[in-house]
Amino acid sequence: xxxxxxxxxxxxxxxxxxxxxxxxxxxxxxxxxxxxxxxxxxxxxxxxxxxxxxxxxxxxxxxxxxxxxxxxxxxxxxxxxxxxxxxxxxxxxxxxxxxxxxxxxxxxxxxxxxxxxxxxxxxxxxxxxxxxxxxxxxxxxxxxxxxxxxxxxxxxxxxxxxxxxxxxxxxxxxxxxxxxxxxxxxxxxxxxxxxxxxxxxxxxxxxxxxxxxxxxxxxxxxxxxxxxxxxxxxxxxxxxxxxxxxxxxxxxxxxxxxxxxxxxxxxxxxxxxxxxxxxxxxxxxxxxxxxxxxxxxxxxxxxxxxxxxxxxxxxxxxxxxxxxxxxxxxxxxxxxxxxxxxxxxxxxxxxxxxxxxxxxxxxxxxxxxxxxxxxxxxxxxxxxxxxxxxxxxxxxxxxxxxxxxxxxxxxxxxxxxxxxxxxxxxxxxxxxxxxxxxxxxxxxxxxxxxxxxxxxxxxxxxxxxxxxxxxxxxxxxxxxxxxxxxxxxxxxxxxxxxxxxxxxxxxxxxxxxxxxxxxxxxxxxxxxxxxxxxxxxxxxxxxxxxxxxxxxxxxxxxxxxxxxxxxxxxxxxxxxxxxxxxxxxxxxxxxxxxxxxxxxxxxxxxxxxxxxxxxxxxxxxxxxxxxxxxxxxxxxxxxxxxxxxxxxxxxxxxxxxxxxxxxxxxxxxxxxxxxxxxxxxx
Numbered sequence: 001x002x003x004x005x006x007x008x009x010x011x012x013x014x015x016x017x018x019x020x021x022x023x024x025x026x027x028x029x030x031x032x033x034x035x036x037x038x039x040x041x042x043x044x045x046x047x048x049x050x051x052x053x054x055x056x057x058x059x060x061x062x063x064x065x066x067x068x069x070x071x072x073x074x075x076x077x078x079x080x081x082x083x084x085x086x087x088x089x090x091x092x093x094x095x096x097x098x099x100x101x102x103x104x105x106x107x108x109x110x111x112x113x114x115x116x117x118x119x120x121x122x123x124x125x126x127x128x129x130x131x132x133x134x135x136x137x138x139x140x141x142x143x144x145x146x147x148x149x150x151x152x153x154x155x156x157x158x159x160x161x162x163x164x165x166x167x168x169x170x171x172x173x174x175x176x177x178x179x180x181x182x183x184x185x186x187x188x189x190x191x192x193x194x195x196x197x198x199x200x201x202x203x204x205x206x207x208x209x210x211x212x213x214x215x216x217x218x219x220x221x222x223x224x225x226x227x228x229x230x231x232x233x234x235x236x237x238x239x240x241x242x243x244x245x246x247x248x249x250x251x252x253x254x255x256x257x258x259x260x261x262x263x264x265x266x267x268x269x270x271x272x273x274x275x276x277x278x279x280x281x282x283x284x285x286x287x288x289x290x291x292x293x294x295x296x297x298x299x300x301x302x303x304x305x306x307x308x309x310x311x312x313x314x315x316x317x318x319x320x321x322x323x324x325x326x327x328x329x330x331x332x333x334x335x336x337x338x339x340x341x342x343x344x345x346x347x348x349x350x351x352x353x354x355x356x357x358x359x360x361x362x363x364x365x366x367x368x369x370x371x372x373x374x375x376x377x378x379x380x381x382x383x384x385x386x387x388x389x390x391x392x393x394x395x396x397x398x399x400x401x402x403x404x405x406x407x408x409x410x411x412x413x414x415x416x417x418x419x420x421x422x423x424x425x426x427x428x429x430x431x432x433x434x435x436x437x438x439x440x441x442x443x444x445x446x447x448x449x450x451x452x453x454x455x456x457x458x459x460x461x462x463x464x465x466x467x468x469x470x471x472x473x474x475x476x477x478x479x480x481x482x483x484x485x486x487x488x489x490x491x492x493x494x495x496x497x498x499x500x501x502x503x504x505x506x507x508x509x510x511x512x513x514x515x516x517x518x519x520x521x522x523x524x525x526x527x528x529x530x531x532x533x534x535x536x537x538x539x540x541x542x543x544x545x546x547x548x549x550x551x552x553x554x555x556x557x558x559x560x561x562x563x564x565x566x567x568x569x570x571x572x573x574x575x576x577x578x579x580x581x582x583x584x585x586x587x588x589x590x591x592x593x594x595x596x597x598x599x600x601x602x603x604x605x606x607x608x609x610x611x612x613x614x615x616x617x618x619x620x621x622x623x624x625x626x627x628x629x630x631x632x633x634x635x636x637x638x639x640x641x642x643x644x645x646x647x648x649x650x651x652x653x654x655x656x657x658x659x660x661x662x663x664x665x666x667x668x669x670x671x672x673x674x675x676x677x678x679x680x681x682x
Contacts, residue, residue, distance in 0.1 A: 056291075057222075057294070061294070063298070064295050064296075064297070064298025065299075067298075067299050072366075074094045074300070094300065097300060098296075098299075098300035104292075104296075108289055112213075112217065112220055113147070115220075116220035116223065116286065119282055119286040120143055122279040122283070123228055123279035123280050123282070124140070124279070125279070127279055128277075129231050130231065143223075146219070146223050149219070154216065211297065213301070217291075220286075221294075227283075228280050232272070232275040232276050232277075232280050363491045368497055371442055374442050374453060375457075375461045378453055383453075383455070387406045387408050388406065389404040389406040389458050390405045391404045391529040392658055393538075394658075394661040396557065396661070396668070399545070400535070400539040401539075401542075401644050401646070401664065402646065404458065404646070404648070405653075406648075431470070431513075431514075431515050432455065433513065434515065436466075440452045445488075447468075448467060448468060449466065449480070449481075450466050450468055451464075451465055452464050458647065459525045460525045460528075464517050464520070465485055465518045465519075466517040467481070467516045472516060473515065474505055474514075474599050475597075475600065476595070476598065477516075477578060479570075479572050481516070482571055483571030483574060485520075486569070486574055486608065489609065490610065493610050497523075497524065498610070499520045499522060500543070500609060501609070502639025504605055506600060506604060507603055509621070509639070510621055510637060510638025518606075519639070523541060526643065526645065539644065540644070541643050542644035543607040543612055543614045543643065557665050557668040557669045558674055559585075559672055559673040559674075560615070560616045561581045561585060562581070562612050562615075563612070563613055564611060565611065566611075567610070581613060581614070582600070585604050589673065603619070604617050605639035616642060618671055618672055619673070622634050622635050622636035622671060623635060623666065623671070625648075625656055627656045632653060635667045637667070637671055641668070
């Protein structure tokens with residue numbers, strides 16, 4: 001005899017699936033339609049309607065990612081990859097909704113769960129379908145479970161939230177600026193949350209930084225969709241499918257079985273708006289705002305990968321389909337990226353300060369247009385000073401060499417002299433690269449550099465690549481410096497333009513700032529004025545000639561060393577070339593050049609083009625210019641000597657060197673190891 005209590009045992013999922021009525025069991029069209037019973041949906045899987053709604057989230061994120069790629073305004077705006085936002089300076093921000101201080105972000109998204117909660121309870125306590133205390137109690141329990149999940153993910157999970165734990169588990173850490181540590185204003189202690197990291201002056205770097213906003217918007221909106229949608233659909237009699245539930249005896253039935261027939265039986269059909277009621281309409285408005293801000297987040301604040309990474313936990317709320325969520329895959333679309341070696345925060349004794357790990361650095365796709373616009377704005381506002389020049393072309397051992405004259409550059413502002421009466425402790429000199437103003441900053445190149453404008457330009461759109469943290473100009477360059485520089489050169493090359501990069505290091509190199517920076521000139525801009533000079537089209541970057549071999553290098557009045565480079569080289573490979581050239585420059589001066597770290601032992605200039613890297617050792621910044629027995633000035637040279645250019649600031653220097661170009665040859669011999677113009681050291 002069967003156990004009388006057997007019918008009350010809970011069934012396993014496999015037994016439930018087996019007990020579900022198959023479609024073939026339904027009577028045919030000729031049967032009594034009143035007896036038709038639709039096939040039950042699996043209670044552990046989303047219904048077709050729920051799947052369609054869930055699919056809307058990745059569609060919104062994908063659309064936002066694609067829009068950010070094709071929109072001219074978005075592409076032109078500089079982007080901070082660490083903060084996952086465009087630069088917030090108002091002239092550069094691509095849209096009102098790209099600003100973190102937009103009203104919907106401040107008043108709605110940052111208080112998002114409060115809005116979700118208010119919308120939910122307004123609906124629960126105003127809709128007649130939920131008029132009993134038991135129903136409201138069950139709804140409150142569901143809200144409490146989902147809210148607990150939101151707290152665990154974003155706020156607290158027996159310590160750091162899951163969102164912070166996930167960042168650290170994926171390799172992230174809090175990095176404190178080295179300069180702040182040295183000055184004792186910050187600590188290197190371990191911190192476990194993004195907020196704690198910012199409080200000690202650090203930044204959340206490395207790892208996978210997921211989007212808490214996307215999680216909130218997806219979880220909250222889908223929770224409201226399920227809580228409001230099914231109730232309103234049944235109330236309006238729009239239900240053509242229904243979620244299934246497992247009853248206490250293990251039977252699978254439609255969720256509508258729990259409705260109170262007496263209160264929900266109506267003879268008059270209602271519209272969708274009437275079915276929603278005031279509370280449901282308010283919830284629908286909140287859902288709509290969630291969708292809009294999700295789209296804005298996808299366009300302006302996060303990549304598609306970051307957005308989609310929290311679709312899964314956002315969809316797996318306790319009131320979502322039992323299995324959780326549509327698995328949105330691995331589409332990953334971003335603007336042009338180049339890669340830099342990620343430096344170890346604390347290199348060990350056997351580690352170089354540059355590792356081979358590559359981290360993405362994001363350039364705006366239309367970088368050249370962004371630079372052009374930024375330069376024009378800074379020039380109009382007075383943040384950049386542009387000094388026009390006159391130009392002539394000299395013949396230096398058959399090499400065309402530019403001589404430029406800018407009288408207004410002689411009036412370039414100088415820093416005020418130190419005042420001994422202010423005490424024995426000198427003030428720190430002004431550092432223009434420490435915190436560049438929004439007008440000068442073109443774009444951050446995370447995680448290590450900023451691309452900014454040169455305040456004093458004689459060539460339009462003169463660029464500077466400066467380290468974010470203070471690093472000495474006199475120390476050897478690191479792999480990330482070289483990789484970022486070469487990536488910038490290649491970004492211009494991809495846009496059909498050519499950049500000349502140079503670096504001044506040491507007292508004799510022409511360096512003027514102690515904060516490490518490399519400089520970049522548009523080669524086409526360097527040709528300015530040459531069309532009025534005879535044979536001006538013959539001029540080309542001298543460093544480019546060095547790529548042709550020793551014969552071209554031998555024509556220079558000084559020793560220069562060069563090696564070819566190519567687009568496939570990473571930061572480590574570029575640094576190997578750099579160290580070989582540095583070693584040869586040291587050997588030319590009789591100095592041991594086997595060092596790989598620390599302060600350089602000689603002064604030198606470095607130059608880079610798309611095809612070549614070159615180094616010239618320096619023994620002097622310049623030399624006197626004489627007219628007969630009278631000293632009329634001084635010709636000083638920096639890394640642009642490897643471009644084949646020189647600059648004078650006085651009329652006397654200009655006229656003297658034009659009349660006697662041999663003096664330029666003599667100065668070039670004096671600034672480095674001289675040669676006889678045939679490649680032989682003098």
